[in-house]
Amino acid sequence: xxxxxxxxxxxxxxxxxxxxATIRNARGGGHxxxxxxxxxxxxxxxxGITAHLREDRRHISDEDIARLMSxxxxxxxxxxxxxxxxxxxALNHRPNACCIVPESRQELTTEGGLDAVSMGDRLSAYNAQxxxxxIRVSLFIDPDITQIEASTSVGADIVELxxxxxxxxxxxxxxxxxxxxIERLAECARxxxxxxxxxxxxxxxTFDTVDAVAAMPEIVELNIGHFLIGEAIYGGLHSTIxxxxxxxxxxxxxxxxRASA
Ligand code: PXP
Numbered sequence: 182x183x184x185x186x187x188x189x190x191x192x193x194x195x196x197x198x199x200x201x202a203t204i205r206n207a208r209g210g211g212h213x214x215x216x217x218x219x220x221x222x223x224x225x226x227x228x229g230i231t232a233h234l235r236e237d238r239r240h241i242s243d244e245d246i247a248r249l250m251s252x253x254x255x256x257x258x259x260x261x262x263x264x265x266x267x268x269x270x271a272l273n274h275r276p277n278a279c280c281i282v283p284e285s286r287q288e289l290t291t292e293g294g295l296d297a298v299s300m301g302d303r304l305s306a307y308n309a310q311x312x313x314x315x316i317r318v319s320l321f322i323d324p325d326i327t328q329i330e331a332s333t334s335v336g337a338d339i340v341e342l343x344x345x346x347x348x349x350x351x352x353x354x355x356x357x358x359x360x361x362x363i364e365r366l367a368e369c370a371r372x373x374x375x376x377x378x379x380x381x382x383x384x385x386x387t388f389d390t391v392d393a394v395a396a397m398p399e400i401v402e403l404n405i406g407h408f409l410i411g412e413a414i415y416g417g418l419h420s421t422i423x424x425x426x427x428x429x430x431x432x433x434x435x436x437x438x439r440a441s442a
Contacts, residue, residue, distance in 0.1 A: 192395055192433045193228035194426055195258050195383075197406025202232075202240035204410075215241065216248045218410075218418060223255050225419040226426035229277070231404045233260035234270065236284060243270065250274045258319065258404065263300070263307050272314050279311050280319040280341055280381075280404075294323035294343045297331035305335040312336060319381060324362075324369035333376045340373050341381040341404065342366055344394055348385030363393050374399035388412075388428060395432035398440065403429065 201215040219230045230253055232241045249257050256277030261267035262284035271279050281304075283295050297304060297320055308318045319339035322328040323346075332340050347362035366382065373380045382394050383404035394400065405425060412421045 190433055190437055192429050193402040195229040195231045195402055195404040196222040196227040197231040197404055199233050199240045199406055200410040215245050216252055219253050221418050222422055225422035229256045229258055231258040275314055275316055278317040278319050280321055282321045295320050297328050297335055308336045324365045326372055329373045339379040339381055341383055342369055343384050344382050344386055345384040348390045351390045367397050370397045370399040391428050392432040395429040396436035
């Protein structure tokens, strides 16, 4: 599996296919197949595939991960909780990256960022085992400077900044909050990049919210799932991903144009 991405300012799109598996699991059986969706996503412009293997296996299954690793050319970003079971699975499959997320069984989706500050030594030891196996370690954190500093000290390669609060504020039409959340994301993207971390972002992004995040030059990858899979009901997966890809490209090109003007 190749991890050769084009260099910035190209912005990568990681498509999260969890909710194809959610629909499949609603009936049992094999349809719709998340691996088929991953192939289609790649054809439509996804640079990578993201899948969250949850402890309760509510969507993606162990077999899905095995098939994604053997059948998909694009790099796999495996989202997982910091548990011994997930560590063994990651070491068996060696995906391009593991994104460590907090996980509780009752939550509908990942609710907040990881608290890298309080997890300190435990997280360092966990990350070291992944990194020794050649797996890049990503930490899903809130846009918070202390979390960025902690991410550096526990040996993360990547931070994925949580865009959920920004997207919620934008969806509710709360201009003041969405503006302050975007400023917080931009400040943290700059700080993380200056600290030598690769910067990703994701959670809750839609056609209406992607531009402001895609315009941040330090961010090199967006991971987007729920909206794309939901919107595909109306527009089809290929054209939905194609439109998101075009919005990302345009936002990045506009920002580059402003920077060189
Ligand atoms: N990044 C992380 C760490 C996530 O947990 C999720 C949701 O699985 C996403 C990105 C994608 O969020 P959404 O499905 O809202 O686009």
